[in-house]
Amino acid sequence: MEDKDIRTRAVHVVNRPLPNGSWPLSVPLVQSSAFAFDSASELAEAMASPDGQYVYSRRGNPTVRALEHTLADLEGGASAIAFASGMGAISGVLLALLRPGDHVIALRCLYGGTCAALTDLADRYGVDVTYISGDEVAEFEAAAGPRTRLLLLETIANPTGQVPDLPGLLAAARRRGVVSAVDNSLASPVLCRPIELGADIVLHSTTKYLAGHSDVLGGAAIFADDGLRQEIWPRTVELGASADPFAAWLTLRGIPTLPLRMRAHCANAEVLSVRLAAHPAVTAVHWPWLPAHPSYATARKALSGGGGLLSFELAGGREAGRVFVEGVRVARLALSLGGVETLVTHPASTSHRELGEEALAAAGIGAGLVRMSVGIEDPDDLWGDIEQALSKLVLA
Numbered sequence: 001m002e003d004k005d006i007r008t009r010a011v012h013v014v015n016r017p018l019p020n021g022s023w024p025l026s027v028p029l030v031q032s033s034a035f036a037f038d039s040a041s042e043l044a045e046a047m048a049s050p051d052g053q054y055v056y057s058r059r060g061n062p063t064v065r066a067l068e069h070t071l072a073d074l075e076g077g078a079s080a081i082a083f084a085s086g087m088g089a090i091s092g093v094l095l096a097l098l099r100p101g102d103h104v105i106a107l108r109c110l111y112g113g114t115c116a117a118l119t120d121l122a123d124r125y126g127v128d129v130t131y132i133s134g135d136e137v138a139e140f141e142a143a144a145g146p147r148t149r150l151l152l153l154e155t156i157a158n159p160t161g162q163v164p165d166l167p168g169l170l171a172a173a174r175r176r177g178v179v180s181a182v183d184n185s186l187a188s189p190v191l192c193r194p195i196e197l198g199a200d201i202v203l204h205s206t207t208k209y210l211a212g213h214s215d216v217l218g219g220a221a222i223f224a225d226d227g228l229r230q231e232i233w234p235r236t237v238e239l240g241a242s243a244d245p246f247a248a249w250l251t252l253r254g255i256p257t258l259p260l261r262m263r264a265h266c267a268n269a270e271v272l273s274v275r276l277a278a279h280p281a282v283t284a285v286h287w288p289w290l291p292a293h294p295s296y297a298t299a300r301k302a303l304s305g306g307g308g309l310l311s312f313e314l315a316g317g318r319e320a321g322r323v324f325v326e327g328v329r330v331a332r333l334a335l336s337l338g339g340v341e342t343l344v345t346h347p348a349s350t351s352h353r354e355l356g357e358e359a360l361a362a363a364g365i366g367a368g369l370v371r372m373s374v375g376i377e378d379p380d381d382l383w384g385d386i387e388q389a390l391s392k393l394v395l396a
């Protein structure tokens with residue numbers, strides 16, 4: 001399937017012949033924690049070889065393996081490990097790769113959970129972390145030293161829509177022998193394949209676009225070179241954040257429509273970004289494929305679409321943000337992103353409500369900032385919903 005378009009591969013990659021000659025069209029769900037053997041020596045042999053026969057589902061399971069093959073194929077990697085969540089994948093890779101005294105260079109505006117994990121590694125495990133904006137390769141060069149082990153990036157930052165200089169940074173990391181990992185959850189392999197740009201590891205919260213239906217938690221790490229997976233795998237098995245077969249099955253159930261969904265997410269986000277930017281209640285819109293966005297030039301090069309996540313700032317500040325997210329009728333007020341339904345959040349009255357104006361500004365979040373994960377509904381219905389919610393602000 002390697003020569004086929006991603007729309008073809010997303011649908012067909014998971015079909016694998018079974019020994020009896022015919023095969024089910026959908027991947028069978030093997031909901032079993034363990035596998036039985038007739039011979040003790042065969043079991044012993046399987047235990048010694050990670051890619052041998054299945055033994056115990058924390059180490060490997062046929063349904064989970066099918067998801068791993070699918071993700072490796074879609075990202076253009078050699079192999080993959082599926083996890084119980086995106087944070088399982090990120091923590092698993094960090095803990096497996098890093099030792100006390102190692103140095104990490106990371107993007108300043110990483111996903112909150114990733115930032116917390118890095119802070120913990122710095123505070124409790126003696127790992128040094130330097131944060132960079134991601135706009136200039138020179139920043140990486142200035143920060144890198146003999147102890148630098150890992151460069152950690154995201155394709156599209158949340159909620160700013162910033163896109164770092166991936167090709168430049170990944171090439172610089174390779175030159176210095178620094179392992180690079182890119183969290184590609186917001187772009188998905190449809191919009192960006194970081195391994196093709198030089199990444200060693202791609203990380204995913206498959207909870208988001210890959211599964212796409214807000215019904216399952218999952219994560220993955222995909223490896224450009226299988227040697228790195230073999231090095232990391234035993235430690236991730238120790239950590240135990242392995243994907244459950246049913247979660248893997250639900251994720252596989254979502255993937256064939258990923259290219260179609262991404263096209264709809266991007267098209268809808270573009271329509272809404274343009275209309276929001278022209279609305280008098282809105283002072284700024286952040287979506288990487290809007291020409292006014294600071295990352296526009298980078299984003300046009302690195303991504304084949306602007307993605308489904310946008311954010312905008314309301315002139316009315318904190319109170320306007322709260323009234324807006326409580327006023328939508330089609331979109332729903334919820335955390336998470338990447339599902340078929342449109343979701344909104346207002347950090348200043350939810351996740352960041354403890355922060356005052358100054359601390360909010362330091363975190364790069366305006367008091368009136370609303371984040372929207374644009375779904376695949378009809379864009380005019382979504383715009384109608386946004387307009388009626390915005391009209392409440394003008395009246396308020």
Ligand SMILES: *Cc1c(COP(=O)(O)O)cnc(C)c1O
Binds near residue numbers: 113154183204
């Ligand atoms: C949601 C998210 C995660 C965490 O994934 P979970 O599946 O919730 O553990 C990591 N990175 C990014 C960019 C995310 O959006």
